[in-house]
Amino acid sequence: MKIVSVDTIKEERRKKTIEENVPYFIDGEMKSVTKKIVNGEMETLEFSKPVGEMLTTPAGLDSIVQKTVMDLELGREAVPLLYAPIYRTVNDPNFTEYVDIAPFTHAQVVFLEHMELEEVKFGSRKIGPKDTVPIITYAAGIQWTEDMIEYDKTWQIAEANRALGEAYNALLNHVHLSPILSYAYTAKNRTAADTTGATMLEKLRNTIKAGLIHASLDKNTDTGTPRRPTMLLAHSSRRWDIEECLQRLQIGGTVYPAISQIDTLIFYDGWSTVVGEKSYNYPGVDPNKAYLIEPQKYFRELVKHDLRIDAGGADITRLIENAIVARARRGVVASPANSVEELTLPS
Template sequence: MVKIYSIDSLREAKKTQTIDTVIPFKLNGKEYLAPKKIVNGEMETYVLTKPIGEMLRSNSLAQYKDLLKKVVLDVELGREQIPLLYSPIYDLLSDPTMPKLIDAKWALTGTVVFTEHMEGEEVKFGALQVEYGPTARLLTYTAGFEYTKEMKDFNDNFSVDILNRSMGEAYNALLNHIYLSPIINYTYKTANKTPYQGSADEDVWVRYYKTLTQAIIDCNKAKRPGTVLLASSMNKDNIEMALKGGYQINGTTYPAVSGISSIVYYDGWATQVGRKSYSYPGVTDGKCYLIRPKRGFKELLKQDLQIESQAGDLSRLVEQQIVGYAYRGCYAAIDENVQEITLG
């Protein structure tokens, strides 16, 4: 059975989940923990016991801590709205001691051979096939927002909630972009391309069937068998009909396509900050990518999203600044693991 990864399918799957964990955050350089609890897919919200204006006017560390705890949990609530889609493709490497520039030793292949050992002879030692491997770089990603004097004076909890959740949504949207855009934006060699198959007088799904079947053959011939299909939801119905098979047309039987275990539907993301629009493009309608996952794809994580707070800027009537940052990297070996497919 093919597993579907899309925003809607992952949201639906979360309705059965129960999660109990803690999220770290920092206030005045000291780390604290905020409890995050999800029961049957519903995340418990954190409600402040005092108006936000009163908390911002207070010099109480306990009240600032309480306020930042709400920020952190609201951010997590936002993250729940944008599920991460790239997990079937990438292998996670998490290490807080990662340097900024990493030798991607996992991308190298070793040559080792067993030989008959003769008494007195030296053992033959294996070696890497290349002297220097590729490198991967960790980058710093940041975002922030400000609580203004008006928010404080008018106890504008509604705007605060929106800002908090928007940060969470933006972060998960960024992660999908970081790890899926290298596949979407790559310029593929001829050997990594499968053109549209079939003729105009055939049903669309039949042409998809022939194209996907040919792509699997192309990947197998190149000794990089693909099991994950990255596609646009615009082509969802015809892709799934083609993979399902079991149909007979004009005496020809189309069995289920074997080999593809997962489909990831990614349509990108867009938002507007002030007057400026930001967007992450998804998979183009009529294109898809057959991927051999994990080995050539590494999600590098030094530090996941960290929320910190500091005093604002009175000259701009800013009471408090909230900053989120993360240290992440991506390694994607495209030529060795991806086939670009034209569906139409």
């Protein structure tokens, strides 16, 4: 069984050696810097001169932006993406502001016996009610003030860069998981806590089994196929009980087989930060809830372009020496009604 959590993803990346090019822009020109991770340790860049001196030359500015990109990537490594197993990713730079969805367009194909000289039956595509999904621009920025330059507060710049990367990955987790967590589930997608067991593990196991059975009895209106969840999304505080109850158990002399239908557990606790005097909170999974998910079929991540980083200009009226602006344009397609069973967990 695969466990997807902040800790397990970080541990997995510690075992890998990764090298990739990360793009950035200066005055409209696209450049790139190489990101290297060796055994989980990411190489970073350091300034060879004071920041104020480097800002005076194109080569110096380029070095500053490269370090900014690397610091930002370091922040992204600190907040792993948890939603990837649930979604299919569609990259298309030609996406319009509103993408027409055929939602949830299904290719309909069946193999039939072919008789000699008979025409082959070609697959068709079923189009559901027309809908659109907005491609949203997400943006954030940091500024290098004159005081940072005068007093060479390089460490402040590095901290701001890293926070930018953390905030972006936290946003992606929120944007993709919140449709599952915030959906108002009706009776056809809900399973109550089963309290018939003698122990907590029995009650939890019985609840998950009841959810899987209930989901399998609900047929999709487009295809007529039942829901078959293979993933479970929950709060990390329930991890150990959930892992144990899904395994082969012996209770009172009776041996219960492992619940093998669930092959992936995802644990999401949310994220929060304070910017200025305003707090931002991305709620995680309620510890008393869990979600059985049939992945990918009804989940799409639409990417017009991923994080794009540009070096801005100075603003002497506000004593800004330079600025970095990061933005991405993305959309999300999700249908919890067709793919998710909400569980109320026993307490």
